[in-house]
Amino acid sequence: MKQNRFKRQARDALDWYDANARDLPWRVGPSARAAGLRPDPYRVWLSEVMLQQTTVATVRPRFAAFVSRWPSVGALAAAAEDDVFGEWAGLGYYARARNLHRCAKVVASDLNGVFPDTEEKLLALPGVGPYTAAAIAAIAFDARAIVIDGNIERVAARLFAIDRPVRVAKADIRERLDRIWPNDRCGDFAQSLMDLGATICTPRKPSCPICPLNDHCLAAAGDDPARYPTKPAKPVRPDRAGAAWALFDGRDRVLLVRRPPKGLLGGMMALPSAGWSDHDDAPPAAAQWKDAGSIEHVFTHFRLTLTVHAGAAPKGMRLREGEVWADAASAAVPTVMRKAIDRAIAHRDSRNSPSPA
């Protein structure tokens, strides 16, 4: 297929994409794409939100679970917020789950269930920032939007040999990308650069010899393509410590409370805990607390050592406001809380049936 309407960089990337695009559940296949079929905006939006700072491998099964349970934006909008949080548990960045549900409600109620087809309107939706707005516009609607994610930023920094840190070179990168960006197949071009970044133009040890953009790449012409993009040094991660209390009833259930709607683990169910975030819970009432050991967890900006206390609920105990009993082994909670609950369960079981040393 001749594609003379494209600049050479775009033509080469698109040709490569036509032969090598990753098969992903939120995309349409090559034959459907050739027939002019576009992907479902709902699925594009959902995948883009899930993929924010999250790997394809992690998203794949979660995306399948979401679209199976909620096949349309209307279905998602009609869901209970708690069910959305439950499906999101373990995915991280929990503000995304809240904004996802808010966005679904806006689209379903105010926009008749139809996603906007322009960057500007998409940008107004909750949880949709500059990247996601451009990605949806380009991929779902083939609008001419310049899509810049971490992959494309890296590919561009190498293609144009941009020496300054990407933080300060953002406008320059956008300008240079604009010059080679096609006027149609914008979504495919964006995804071609993302696939290139994920499979060939990787952060470490890029496979320049097999790259379709090798002939155009200023970094590849130099002696160390991997030195682009330049990144500032990361700040050190401080240590924090706290306590969590796992109160069990007699039937393998554990007491959970809901975290405040904003901030760390916002809106998610969790063990009562204190001392490590800006929110402290009071310890529940137990006849006696036993030290169940501790767990470690690494967040984006600190490391946490959480001391876990395990106890049994007093007979006839009544739940206070916001407290619930949940099956300890299967409760939908953030990973740090899953570790803590598992630690408490292990402690309880080791006490009940000591294993041989």
Add this chain to the structure above:
DNA sequence: TAATCGTGGTC
């Protein structure tokens, strides 16, 4: 603007 916000995989 810079800080905040999770988690799992890789080398």
Add this chain to the structure above:
DNA sequence: TGACCAAGATT
């Protein structure tokens, strides 16, 4: 083992 990294948004 620890540092880096992944289809960023919000305030």
